[in-house]
Amino acid sequence: MNNKRRSFLKNLGLAGAAASVTPMVFANEAKTFQLLKRNNTFSFNNTIKIALIGAGGMGVADARTALLNPNIEIVAVCDLYTGRLDAAKSKWGSDIFTTKDYKEILKRSDVDAVIIGTPDHWHKQISIDALKAGKHVYCEKPMVHSVDEGLELIDTWKKSGKIFMVGSQGMSSLGNEKAKQLLAAGVIGDINYVEGFWARNSPAGAWQYAIPDDASTKTVDWKRFVSNTKKRPFDETRFFRWRNYTDYGTGMSGDLFVHLFSSLHFITDSYGPNKIASTGGLRYWKDGREVPDVLLGMFDYPESDQHPAFNLSLRCNFVDGTSGSTYLKIVGSKGSMEVKWEEVVLKLNANGHSEDPFLQEKAKDGKTQRADRKGIVPPLETVYKAEKGYKGAHYDHFANFFGAIRNNGTVVQDPVFGFRAAAPALLCNDSYRQNKFIEWDPVNMKLV
Structure with missing residues (x-):
């Protein structure tokens, strides 16, 4: 060996x-x-403005953890369900920008980085569009929906010059770090x-996530949700x-x-x-x-x-x-x-x-x-x-992401x-x- x-x-x-x-x-x-x-040694002087694309359970958890880091501000939220956009205004202020079209987020000059917490079948395309729009990206795992999407996203990232972190937050844990050290020793x-x-x-x-009582084509942009996959009649169970x-x-x-x-x-x-x-x-x-x-x-x-x-x-x-x-x-x-x-x-x-x-x-x-x-x-x-x-692996994962943005550094899960x-x-x-x-x-x- x-x-x-x-x-x-x-x-x-x-x-x-x-x-x-x-x-x-x-x-x-x-x-x-x-x-x-950990005592993170990054500079926190400049404010990083973030947008959340996909405001379901994990997306909201990501945004909340991101905001625990110093000088992070959320300015925009995108989701295909009206109830989540209303909830975002309740959580983060009535003046926050909300939309059901993620491309409206990417056009904004006040967005430095996006958190992608959408269902898996949208990870690749939103990530590529965000990188091309000059945004740093934190994308929930798995990075792609199928293996044939991976190399295209990697190529786009390499050309972009932007920071891209995949959100498998547990890998930034103290437990993993200690195990890595012990194995190496x-x-x-x-x-x-x-x-x-x-x-x-x-x-x-x-x-078996909860399905809101008001779920309908009036509150859910179902056509956009299935626009990159098989077209089906509205199905609230499939959406939620x-x-x-x-x-x-x-x-x-x-x-x-x-x-x-x-x-x-x-x-x-x-x-x-x-x-x-x-x-x-x-x-x-x-x-x-x-x-x-x-x-x-x-x-x-x-x-x-x-x-x-x-x-x-x-x-x-x-x-x-x-x-x-x-x-x-x-x-x-x-x-x-x-x-x-x-x-x-x-x-x-x-x-x-x-x-x-x-x-x-x-x-x-x-x-x-x-x-x-x-x-x-x-x-x-x-x-x-x-x-x-200890603030936890989720916090440290985002600390690594924001530190890399501020210091032109690298992340543990590119x-x-x-x-x-x-x-x-x-x-x-x-x-x-x-x-x-x-x-x-x-x-x-x-x-x-």
């Missing part, structure tokens, strides 16, 4: 890794460490297997619960797997898998939706300069509410990490060798004292938790990174529908 990415830390044990990488950690108790919240050895999990069981979490339908959404993998891909690729520096397969079905939410509510994905990651070959297993369901919400478990030759946005649980093989004196002593404590019988030895466990006062996270999620859907393995070139970002 090529150990290029770990060369300066490879031989460090846990204590060495903790002392040698940032953000710094300090001991809170014997086996628990805190991840320090060689603490869990060479990666060989990863699994990810996401569960939801509430109606809203399973995309769009994630359930393939014309507009990208299923469980496009909504949730893409978060796990983003985090995994950030932690490992990976370009993605080269072989993709999935299975699943509609098991519970039999409400007319076109996508499964249980989905399992399997992915082969080839050996690269960044990492050895390994396998990834992802699973998602909209029935189980007993198993937590989400996690990513990374397994290596020396141990594993369970990675959440604000916590990392590191488990090292109890019988494995460690150069860290603390862990060597703990290994002695775990050994059975009976000479005549073997025991079950627990792994050596260390927990990293976010410090109190369109190249975003497409490499979106593509295997979208191909997971294709594998499910076509009932076959799909081969993907993660370096050149194209089907094989």
Whole structure:
């Protein structure tokens, strides 16, 4: 295996890794460490004026988080439902500009950046139009609705000279940063297997979003909504619960797997898998939706300069509410990490060798004292938790976006990174529908 990415830390044990990488950690108790919240060093002198395109649940959450950052002002909102435009005026002032035509937003000289929180089938076109209009873009994940849209958007971005951030906010978490550091330090050895999990069981979490009583062609611009896809008679369920339908959404993998891909690729520096397969079905939410509510994905990651070959297993369901919400478990030759946005649980093989004196002593404590019988030895466990006062990954994702705009910098999830996270999620859907393995070139970002 090529150990290029770990060369300066490879031989460090846990204590060495903790002392040698940032953000710094300090001991809170014997086996628990805190991840320090960030102090962003960007200049906040100039005001950035933003517009929101797509004022549904995630779009509004994005705008609210964006406005927590210093010197951010919202000046315009676009949505195809009148009720959301009225709500925007209530939230952000009656003088805010509102429209159902996003191109009216892009014509405004007082808009520096747009947040795109529309259904997935509009991400690509609005992003391209915004970049060509000279706007910086924050676009919700997945970046595109299908893999054949990715390279065109990347090309437009490269020509634009503008900042483009994909909104898979969890990848900016302290948990991901700590996991990336520990992996680079060689603490869990060479990666060989990863699994990810996401569960939801509430109606809203399973995309049974509320449908307003006044939903009609008078309040919803349905023609504009379907203008880039199959034309259908007005259907309020399709409009307000769009994630359930393939014309507009990208299923469980496009909504949730893409978060796990983003985090995994950030932690490992990976370009993605080269072989993709999935299975699943509609098991519970039999409400007319076109996508499964249980989905399992399997992915082969080839050996690269960044990492050895390994396998990834992802699973998602909209029935189980007993198993937590989400996690990513990374397994290596020396141990594993369970990675959440604000916590990392590191488990090292109890019988494995460690150069860290603390862990060597703990290994002695775990050994059975009976000479005549073997025991079950627990792994050596260390927990990293976010410090109190941490503003969260969503805040930090936007801080990165605005800092890059103000300082002509870079973002952690540009369109190249975003497409490499979106593509295997979208191909997971294709594998499910076509009932076959799909081969993907993660370096050149194209089907094989």
